[in-house]
Each structure stands twice: as C-alpha cells, then as structure tokens.
Amino acid sequence: MPHTKDELPDVLYSAAQVRGLDASLIAAGTKGFELMQRAARATWRALVRRWPTASELSVLAGHGNNAGDGYLVAALARRAGWTVRVLTVGDPQRLQGDAALAHAEALSEKVDIETWTAQSGLRGIVLDALLGTGLSGDVREPYASAIAAINASGLPVAAVDIPSGLCADTGRVLGCAVCADLTVTFIGLKLGMFTGDAVNVVGELVFNDLHADPQLLAGAAITALRLTAGNLPRPAARAPASHKGRFGHVLLIGGDRGFGGAILLSAQSALRSGAGMVSVATRSEHVPAVLARVPEAMVLGTSSANQLMGLLQKVSVLVVGPGLGQAAWGRSLLSAAANAPLPQVWDADALNLLAEEQVSLPEGCVITPHPGEAARLLGMSTAEVQADRPAAAHALSKKYTAVVVLKGAGSLIAHPDGRLALCHQGHPAMASAGLGDVLAGLVGALLAQGMAAFDAACLAVWLHANAGEQLGKLGRGLAASDLIPAIRQLLEEQAPCLK
Template identity: 85%
Template sequence: MPHTKDELPDALYSAAQVRALDASLIAAGTPGFELMQRAARATWRAMVRQWPTANELSVLAGHGNNAGDGYLVAVLAQRAGWSVRVLAVGEPQRLQGDAALAHAQAVSEKAVIETWSAQSPLRGIVLDALLGTGLTGEAREPYGSAIDAINAAELPVVSVDIPSGLCADTGHILGCAVRADLTVTFIGLKLGLFTGDAADVVGALVFNDLHADPPLLDAAPAIGRRLTANNLPSLAARAPASHKGKFGHVLLIGGDRGLGGAILLSAQSALRSGAGMVSVATRSEHVLAALARIPEAMVLGTSSANQLMGLLQKVSVLVVGPGLGQAAWGRSLLSAAANAPLPQVWDADALNMLAEDRVALPKNCVITPHPGEAARLLGISTGQVQADRPGAAHALSKKYTAVVVLKGAGSLIASPDGRLAVCHQGHPAMATAGLGDVLAGLVGALLAQGMATFDAACLAVWLHANAGEQQGKSGRGLAASDLIPAIRQLLEEQAPCLK
C-alpha cells in the first residue's frame, strides 16, 4: 500500500536487504514482472497526485530494473493520453529479464523511444529511471551527463526508488545526483533516503510496499529505524506528590572566558526540559549573567577543578563541554568530570580534548559530535565521515562504548549494542550557533529524569529537530534560545507531566 511522507514505516534497510526482500517475494510466488508493474503503477499514481494537470513525460531510462520501471510508467502515461518520450541512456539491447519485458511492452505500445544525447530536449515531467539502488561508485558516463541534464532542465522530476547518484546505504552523493521533487520507493525504506545529502535531493517521499506480506518484511532485521511521534521513548507521568529530588540534579560545566553564552543555553535547556535541579560551574565572571538569566539555577564561580569536588558528590548527571575551551581551566574541569561515576553528556570542546587523548570517556555517556568533531575523534576527514554517516556513528559508538548523536542533516543516534535511529526532521534555519548547546542540556535533563542513554538521546534529538522545524517556519534569524519553549511544549504533548 502507498504511504505519504507522514505515514512511512519505521524500519530502515540496506539496499542489499531490499534486494533480498524482492527476491523473497518472487520466491514466494509473485512474478518479478508483476512486482515491476506494481512499482510502475505506484509511481504513476504518485506522479498524477503531485501534478494533476500535467500531460507530458520525458523518461530517462538506464539498463537495469530501474529502467524497466521507467518503460512501464511510459506505457501508463501513453495510455492516459500523455505526450511521452523515452530517452534511452542505457542501451535497450542490454536489458535482461523483467526489464527487457518492460521494454518490449513499451515497443509494442508504440512508445517513442530514442537514444539519449546531451542535446536531447526534456519536456514536461522528467522521470529518472537511470540507476536505482545498485550504484556503489560514482556514476560513469553517459549517466553523469544525463544527471546533469536533468538538473539543468529545471523541470519537475520524479525518481524511481531513489534519486540516481544517491547511495541507498549512506545518503552520500556519489559524484552527482538527480535533484528530485518526488521520489517513489518500494518494498522497504532505504537508510540513505533519510540522512546526509538525501535532504537536498529526495524531495517528497512516497513509499509502496508492492503488497509484500507483512510477515516477510517483519522477518528481515532492520538496520535502523526512523524516529517518529509514534515510536519515541517516553517519560513517565509525574505523581501528584512529586518533588524536585525525584527528577535529578544536572551539573553543567563550561563557559570559559568569552564563551559564557554556551553553558547558559545548555543550563536553560536542562531547566526547561524538566530537570529537578540545575547547577552551573563556570568562570566567576559569568556568575552574575547566569543568575540574571536563570535565577532558578545554582551557579558556582569556578577557578579550579578542586572547587567541583564537593558538588560532584551531590549531582546525578553531568553535561560537559559547551563553551569549555581547551586551555588549562577547561582541561582541569574535564579531568574532574571524567573521574566522576555519573551519567554524562560530552559536547563541543570536551570532544575535541577527547580526540587528543587528553582524557578518557567514562562509562554510561552520550557524546554529541558534529561531523568535524566526529572526524577528529575517528582520525579521519570530515568528508569521510559524511561519505558514510551510519558507519561513522557506529564506529564512534564502538570506539568509546557510548551512545553517539552524530549531528547534521538526518541526525543519527547509535548505541554500542548496534541500535541505530535516524531523525530526518529539521529546518535549514537551524544552521546557526548554539543549537548544539541546547541539545546537550536537553539530553542531560532527560537522563536526570531516569531515561536510559539511548532513549534519552533519541527523544532529545527528535524534540530538538521538531522544535527547530516548528520555529524555522518563520525563516532566517532563528536563535538557539527560540527552541527552548518549543521543546518544552513538544515534550508536554509527547509525555504529559500529569495523567
């Protein structure tokens, strides 16, 4: 059955898994050509819904099953009275199996099929049926030029299964990729549709399972899941006789000279996300500003790690890193935190010093790197991280035995036990300073209220992204502090404080 963007399944698979599911459907008795026809009908219906007044179609077809889908969509469009032209980028004589049958049907229906060239004009809606999910390296010629031609045409574009050039497993563009307005994907959702470069090229996403038997899909072990409002971990409601001592005491450590705003954003986020008590250890110069902005917090002016020792005995969760700096002051505070047997969230400069092996990460931690920090932690380039974001998240989780939030488009949450979640909500207005500080404080508050590390990270990332999406509707100029009241509202909607 088809699904809209808001009704997509939760389970995510690799390209190889989806190909195996396809083979299982065929082995269970559904002919491959029937599956191809179902895919074509699903694509056709989605296209007509998206552009109900359209009447012209240009199909760019490769030489695999993706091309077969394209030829069958061309048949459906021609039967509906559209002006249709198929531009064969892959040689039709190389088509095999079901794709060859699809080509033969298009020929029998007298569809116009021409050999594509760089001068071939594109008209109406453009259907990308070039490469599909099997691509592993950069698109070779003539496919690269065909992709460039599609993008240069500035026409409505539909991609069959996945935009050609986008890696189905990683969400990384392999050289170049079609920028689709609509992608119609089948059988199982591919992880690469939801992270990395995918946000720039997938467009609206429609899913159709091609009538696969649910037990068959359920038997396939998903490699990850999407975070949605329906599958989030949840905070328990509070008893009427609750008191602040039941909901944790978060200590936030950071804010070297010139960086005081970061730790205040984290502290405000922790307070507004439900922590029972909030303390801040920061430079003495920032105490007055902190008390003026957050009078509910207990603020300790700290010149050395020795001043933390008593406080570390009283708190339940640490958030370390926002505005910490990497000078002697920050190093000493981080060292003290690393020796505290408490659940912790490490962000920003705490991660930079971790990458330099200046300190060891304690157990039961959440780390929240952006791609640059992740690269330093793994000893690779930022480009290598972005080329395989799921692999980088898993590698970090394994290396540090920690829950990892790899931030960026399609943020990923990885657990040492192999679990992986992706949050594909958000808004480009969130590309501004301070949002990571808000996220760190939010994770700390959820940990303080008793959530497990992976659950706290998942809920925090979803709340943060959706608050940003909500506030981003006003456009540019989003400030990190704008997210905090929106997070509070979303948290109450998701997990009401009182039953």
C-alpha cells in the first residue's frame, strides 16, 4: 500500500537498517528482481497520480539499484504509450545483477537509452534514478553536473527512493542534491529524509513497503520514532474534583533589562498549557508588564538570587533562560536554579552560560537548544551540528544527562538512554523571534502536570510545530504569541481535560 506524508509509518531507520531489511526479505524468499519490480510499479503509480496529464519521461540513471528502478519505470512508461528516454550517467556496462536485468527489460521495450552529456535536453517528467542511500561522500562528477541540470530544468522532478545527494542518515546535502517535487521511498522510512536539508529537497513523500512481511519489520531495530497524533504521549485526564495544587507550580526565571518579552511569552505559554500555578522572577521594571498581560501569574521583582531562595522551596518546576542575559544578574539567578533539586527546562541564555562551563546542569532536565546553541554546548560549529543533527542530539543528551530538544527543521528529541523522536511538522512562517520562549514554557507546564521529561518534550514539540503549521497557512508575519491559543486547542484535542 502506498502512503502519503500524512499517513506514513511511525518508525524511522538508518540506511544500513533498511538495506538489512531488504536483505532479509530476499533471504525469506522474495527475489531481488521482484522487489525492484514492485518499487518500479509503486513509483510509476505515484508519477501518474501526481501528474495525470503527463506523457513524456526523462530518466537519469546511475549504475546501482536505483538505476535498475529507473529502467523498469521507463519500461512501464513506454508500455503506457509515453515518450521515454533514459540518459545514462553511470556506464550501463557496470550494471550488475538485478539492475542489469532491469536494463535488459528497458531495451526489450525499445526504450531510447543514451549517454548523458551537458548538452542533453530534459523533457516531460524528470525521474532521478542516479544515486541511492549508500552515498557517503560529496557527489562527484559527472553526477554533480547531472544534478545541476535537473535542478535548472524547471521541469517536474520525481526521485526514486531518495533524492540523489541527500544523506539518508543525517539529512545533509552531500555537496549537491536533486530538488524533487515527489519522492517515492521503499521498505522503511529513512531518518535523514525528515530533518536538516531534507525538507528542501524531498518534496511530497510517498512510501511503499513493497509488501514486506509486517512481522519482519516489527522485529527490526529502529533509529527513531516519528511523532504523530496517533503515538503522542499525553497527560492524564483531570478528575472532576481537581484543584490547582495538583497540576504543578512553574517558576519562570529570566527577562533581564531589554528582554522582558521573552519571559512574558514563556509565562503565558505555561499558564495556557495547563500549569496549576505560574510564578515569574524577573527584573522589577518588567513586573507591571507581566501583571498586565498575565494577571494570573505571581510576579517577583528580583534584583539578586537571594530573593529566589524562599520561592524555590515552593515551586515544582523551573523554566530558566528566556531573556536571562549573560550579565551578572542572569548568572546569579542561573546558579541558584542549578542548585535546586527540581525538574527544569533550560533555554536560550541559560544554555549559553552552560556552554561556558560556569554552572552545571542538574540531571534529568530538558534543554532546548537551536543549532547555534547546540554548537556552543558541543564545542563545534553550527555547520557541524547541522551536518549530523541526530548525532548532535545524542551527544548532547549523553554529555548533560538530559532530554534534548534540538530545534530546527525536523526537530529531534533525544533521551540519554538512546531513544530518539522526530517531529517533521512546522512551517517557514515560524522563522520568527520568541517561538522558542513559547516552547520552553509549554515544556515546563507539561512537566508540572506530571509528565516524564522525554514525554513532555515530545508532546510539547509536536503541539508547538503543529500550531505553527496551522497558523503558517496564513503566511508570513506569524508572532510567537499567536501560537499560544492554538497550542491550547490542540492540547485539548489530543488530551481532553475531562474524561
């Protein structure tokens, strides 16, 4: 059965794991060429569904199994009466096994097969059957030039299994990559197709399991879990006799001079996401603004960490960092928080100060870095973090014994025990200041309501991303505060307050 992006399987694999599943299918009795034919038929059906009036196909083929898929799609298109041409970037004489059989089938259907050159014109639908999931280094010539020609053609583009040049494990573009409008992938979903650069090149994603034995898939190791409405952790429903004391007391610490809006956004988010009580420790100058916008909050004008000590004994969860700054005031408040034996969420400047190693993170906390903050925490460049986001998320969770939310396209949630979850929802309109502050307050509220750190982080990221996706349809100009009522509505839909 084909699956579109809204109904994909939940589990994500590495490229090696998918190759292992493929080998297991063959070992269990399904011939490799039969799997290749199934993949070709799935690709052909997706092509016709996406472009129902098309009648011409240009296939660019390499010399691996992806090329075999391409030759078989070409044969199917030829049988359907399309004008078809295969442009070979890899030498067909190098084809082996099933791919060689596929090449022979295309020849038997009298498909026009030519050697690709820079002067080769592309027409109709372009099918990328150049490079597969085994690519590890940057794309080399002549493949790089062929990819550039595809991207410059202005034609509709479909990719077999994965856009050529995209790393299936990390989501990094390896020098260059095909920008596909449609990608048809098989057997198991690859993690790298949902994070990092992948969102720019995968396009519409269609999945086909090639009739793999469900028991075989169920027994395989996985790399990550894709967060969906069907597998989200949820807070418990509330008993009719509930009261505010049962749903936690969140203290939000931050908002140095000039940054009062950040802690205000976090406080609004925590309140509207179900925390029983909300307190804010911020600069005295910001107290009137917080009370005006969030009158339900208890606000402490704070000039020194000493003023926090009594309050820290009364609250159940801390959110530290929004607007905290890196001056002496913020450092002293962060130091006090670090010594409190409470569940905590650290964001923004709390993470920048943590990177300086002037303070230690308590165990069992949640940290929510964007790629730049993650880079400082790991002592590497932002580009290095983005080159392998899953590895960076795992490294941070182990280094700090914390649940890590690595924000960005295809946000990742990592647990020190090795669990990894991914949220691929979101919208480009979310590229706006303050959205991280809303997320931090949301995580804190879910912790206060009794959720475990990993579960709270997963649910918070999904709610935040889906609220942004809904509101992003209205276009640019999305403000962080716009998300808060949308998050509240989504939370109620996913986890009703009353049984």
